[in-house]
Amino acid sequence: KIDFTRLRETIKKSSQIGAIPKNGLCRLALSQKDKAMREIFKEWMSDAGLKVRVDDFGNMYGRREGRTDLPPLVAGSHLDTQPNGGRFDGVLGVLAALEVIRCLNDHEVETYRPIEIINFTNEEGARFEPPLLGSGGLTGVFDKEYVYTRQDKVGKQFKDELKQIGFNGAMHHRLQLAHAFIELHIEQGPVLEKEGVSIGVVEGIKGMTWLELHISGEGGHAGPTPMLCRKDALMAASRMLVCAEEKALNFDHGLNVTVGRMNVKPGAVNCIPEAVTFSLDIRHLEDRIREQFIEELTADLQLMASELAVSMDMNELWKVKTSHFHDRIISQISNSSERMGYSYKRLYSGAGHDAKYMNTFTPTGMIFLPSVNGKSHVESELTLDKDIEHGTNVLLDSMIQLANM
Amino acid sequence: KIDFTRLRETIKKSSQIGAIPKNGLCRLALSQKDKAMREIFKEWMSDAGLKVRVDDFGNMYGRREGRTDLPPLVAGSHLDTQPNGGRFDGVLGVLAALEVIRCLNDHEVETYRPIEIINFTNEEGARFEPPLLGSGGLTGVFDKEYVYTRQDKVGKQFKDELKQIGFNGAMHHRLQLAHAFIELHIEQGPVLEKEGVSIGVVEGIKGMTWLELHISGEGGHAGPTPMLCRKDALMAASRMLVCAEEKALNFDHGLNVTVGRMNVKPGAVNCIPEAVTFSLDIRHLEDRIREQFIEELTADLQLMASELAVSMDMNELWKVKTSHFHDRIISQISNSSERMGYSYKRLYSGAGHDAKYMNTFTPTGMIFLPSVNGKSHVESELTLDKDIEHGTNVLLDSMIQLANM
Ligand SMILES: NC(=O)NCCC(=O)O
Ligand SMILES: NC(=O)NCCC(=O)O
Numbered sequence: 001k002i003d004f005t006r007l008r009e010t011i012k013k014s015s016q017i018g019a020i021p022k023n024g025l026c027r028l029a030l031s032q033k034d035k036a037m038r039e040i041f042k043e044w045m046s047d048a049g050l051k052v053r054v055d056d057f058g059n060m061y062g063r064r065e066g067r068t069d070l071p072p073l074v075a076g077s078h079l080d081t082q083p084n085g086g087r088f089d090g091v092l093g094v095l096a097a098l099e100v101i102r103c104l105n106d107h108e109v110e111t112y113r114p115i116e117i118i119n120f121t122n123e124e125g126a127r128f129e130p131p132l133l134g135s136g137g138l139t140g141v142f143d144k145e146y147v148y149t150r151q152d153k154v155g156k157q158f159k160d161e162l163k164q165i166g167f168n169g170a171m172h173h174r175l176q177l178a179h180a181f182i183e184l185h186i187e188q189g190p191v192l193e194k195e196g197v198s199i200g201v202v203e204g205i206k207g208m209t210w211l212e213l214h215i216s217g218e219g220g221h222a223g224p225t226p227m228l229c230r231k232d233a234l235m236a237a238s239r240m241l242v243c244a245e246e247k248a249l250n251f252d253h254g255l256n257v258t259v260g261r262m263n264v265k266p267g268a269v270n271c272i273p274e275a276v277t278f279s280l281d282i283r284h285l286e287d288r289i290r291e292q293f294i295e296e297l298t299a300d301l302q303l304m305a306s307e308l309a310v311s312m313d314m315n316e317l318w319k320v321k322t323s324h325f326h327d328r329i330i331s332q333i334s335n336s337s338e339r340m341g342y343s344y345k346r347l348y349s350g351a352g353h354d355a356k357y358m359n360t361f362t363p364t365g366m367i368f369l370p371s372v373n374g375k376s377h378v379e380s381e382l383t384l385d386k387d388i389e390h391g392t393n394v395l396l397d398s399m400i401q402l403a404n405m
Numbered sequence: 406k407i408d409f410t411r412l413r414e415t416i417k418k419s420s421q422i423g424a425i426p427k428n429g430l431c432r433l434a435l436s437q438k439d440k441a442m443r444e445i446f447k448e449w450m451s452d453a454g455l456k457v458r459v460d461d462f463g464n465m466y467g468r469r470e471g472r473t474d475l476p477p478l479v480a481g482s483h484l485d486t487q488p489n490g491g492r493f494d495g496v497l498g499v500l501a502a503l504e505v506i507r508c509l510n511d512h513e514v515e516t517y518r519p520i521e522i523i524n525f526t527n528e529e530g531a532r533f534e535p536p537l538l539g540s541g542g543l544t545g546v547f548d549k550e551y552v553y554t555r556q557d558k559v560g561k562q563f564k565d566e567l568k569q570i571g572f573n574g575a576m577h578h579r580l581q582l583a584h585a586f587i588e589l590h591i592e593q594g595p596v597l598e599k600e601g602v603s604i605g606v607v608e609g610i611k612g613m614t615w616l617e618l619h620i621s622g623e624g625g626h627a628g629p630t631p632m633l634c635r636k637d638a639l640m641a642a643s644r645m646l647v648c649a650e651e652k653a654l655n656f657d658h659g660l661n662v663t664v665g666r667m668n669v670k671p672g673a674v675n676c677i678p679e680a681v682t683f684s685l686d687i688r689h690l691e692d693r694i695r696e697q698f699i700e701e702l703t704a705d706l707q708l709m710a711s712e713l714a715v716s717m718d719m720n721e722l723w724k725v726k727t728s729h730f731h732d733r734i735i736s737q738i739s740n741s742s743e744r745m746g747y748s749y750k751r752l753y754s755g756a757g758h759d760a761k762y763m764n765t766f767t768p769t770g771m772i773f774l775p776s777v778n779g780k781s782h783v784e785s786e787l788t789l790d791k792d793i794e795h796g797t798n799v800l801l802d803s804m805i806q807l808a809n810m
Pocket of ligand 1: 089123124125131350351352353626628675
């Protein structure tokens with residue numbers, strides 16, 4: 001069993017790097033805080049006897065040799081966070097994997113296969129859109145040019161920022177082959193807590209689409225321009241948001257539609273907004289329903305735009321289909337939970353994870369832990385000690401089993 | 406009559422300082438561009454033989470002596486612009502007043518009273534809210550501490566920025582007494598153009614209120630958080646905007662309600678917005694209607710907020726009652742228009758102007774010129790040459806008459 005006191009200490013140290021008020025973290029991908037965290041993580045891996053390497057996407061690996069030279073069992077997640085993120089999203093999966101290594105060292109356990117643990121770059125997509133750039137690059141879902149040219153809000157490029165923090169490693173350091181991949185993560189939703197279950201056995205990840213909409217109206221002076229003569233881009237966008245929410249609620253209760261960012265131009269109190277840009281994040285377990293919803297919504301919004309005499313442009317930022325994890329890994333996680341006497345439940349993830357793209361590369365599965373109040377992407381994100389302990393024990397047992405196959 | 410070729414040249418030079426594409430200007434108050442414009446304007450005033458001084462709000466004055474030492478006739482407007490502003494809003498009133506001085510010099514006209522021309526600081530309120538800080542400070546509507554501590558979006562203070570550009574003049578340079586104030590300005594609305602009239606004789610300025618609303622909901626992850634469990638601050642704000650617009654349209658056709666800026670936190674695609682801040686600009690000719698609308702709207706929005714399970718806070722950024730200009734100045738402008746054979750029309754202004762606060766200090770009036778398509782606060786803002794020429798002639802005639810009283 002794992003040493004929970006040590007794991008808690010490690011989480012505490014990570015929680016200091018990029019700390020913001022109310023127990024939150026702001027450790028955006030490839031920022032100075034991310035660099036600081038990466039450097040400590042590198043040290044921790046070396047101290048645990050792992051051989052450290054970094055690939056050309058900045059993904060960090062620590063390798064523990066096995067009795068054979070077969071493809072390794074791989075575990076990990078990400079250390080970057082949202083701008084107002086919590087201490088557990090991603091971080092826990094990396095630190096739990098490190099705790100597993102430390103625990104194997106404590107008991108001098110040798111595994112049949114090597115084990116590698118990973119910290120993936122820019123999982124969140126909060127600084128560089130879309131998410132999962134590190135795992136997507138590694139698994140060939142995104143080509144290198146695409147990843148390298150992603151820009152943040154102020155126009156800085158992924159490539160330059162990666163170099164800037166000194167984590168632009170070598171292409172030949174990428175993971176070549178793997179026996180399996182396993183990721184521990186917080187649920188970020190309300191299901192496990194509501195059902196009083198410790199372990200979520202993740203069956204797959206819901207499909208999602210990110211769109212960006214540009215509404216162009218006509219600017220003007222707020223004072224002398226009669227309301228009936230206006231083509232106010234923000235008023236039009238507001239009606240579109242209400243339409244999108246209502247349509248989603250009536251379409252299918254499994255749909256999630258979110259407008260997370262919105263930008264208004266020129267953005268002065270006495271200027272009628274001439275242009276508005278906003279994002280749309282759309283998710284559903286069934287690809288068909290998601291796609292049909294988007295098709296209908298797009299038509300509705302186009303109609304609204306022409307009725308409101310504004311113009312609408314749309315571009316797709318990201319799209320992934322629903323993924324289904326590998327039976328063998330799903331069973332392994334269930335068996336380990338069962339054996340340790342922890343309650344568990346199968347469920348699909350509404351959030352994207354590096355496991356999503358790793359699943360296209362090697363048999364993959366995920367362990368979910370309950371989120372207090374179902375909250376994530378907020379400072380108050382919390383997973384209870386006992387759940388972290390249970391989850392990391394399930395990770396330990398699953399990793400040992402998988403590494404000995 | 407004025408020398409229109411010279412005036413057009415002067416406008417052209419001003420249009421180069423802070424130029425942005427599509428014939429626009431971005432010359433935010435107390436910016437480096439504002440400084441550059443101020444320095445040229447200072448030179449132009451000196452070249453025209455004016456005695457230049459700057460007060461402690463950065464208001465710039467140029468004085469031409471008269472036969473007596475009586476309180477001066479004063480004319481002017483502002484040289485700052487919106488972020489995506491045009492070449493005429495404010496600028497024209499300053500440069501037309503300068504042209505009047507040059508014209509008096511050409512013909513060696515001596516007036517009974519001295520004449521002073523003014524460039525007021527931060528009329529727009531685009532960088533430092535609220536608008537009219539220079540004229541409001543001068544006339545004692547705002548106290549100095551209030552003006553000095555206004556902050557821009559990045560937290561820079563008026564006082565420091567004024568010092569930074571070197572236009573923090575002396576308190577004893579403020580205008581002490583005046584015989585009258587007259588401001589030429591573009592209409593920024595559609596009335597004069599629609600009616601084919603050259604000169605607007607402004608009777609007063611509509612009352613206006615600027616509010617700031619803060620909506621607080623609950624953040625969370627866009628993926629795993631079911632829509633029915635959310636307290637999405639942006640979805641709530643969108644419904645409020647639609648409500649405000651519809652209420653305004655049904656309440657009174659003379660009402661103008663505008664939401665010009667909106668800020669979403671944390672502002673990432675996959676984060677449910679936890680907080681939204683937006684402005685409300687509300688105007689009407691009748692103070693009673695404006696106030697009643699605000700009272701009812703506030704109640705409606707509070708009700709919506711509680712129904713949507715978000716909280717709402719409101720603060721007032723600015724409020725001014727409708728002002729009525731002075732009969733003597735109104736008549737003078739009508740008479741001058743009449744005498745010169747230009748078509749004219751009385752109207753109230755929907756936009757605030759420095760004349761608003763000057764009206765509390767000295768008898769005041771304004772000359773409006775048609776705006777092509779009624780557009781202002783946009784790059785494409787335009788007033789036709791012939792209208793500029795007519796308007797400046799009316800300004801010349803009115804100033805001579807008023808300065809000789
Ligand atoms: N787990 C997580 O927050 N991933 C970011 C990608 C997404 O939006 O689902
Ligand atoms: N003229 C003008 O644009 N003034 C700014 C104050 C207002 O919003 O009316």
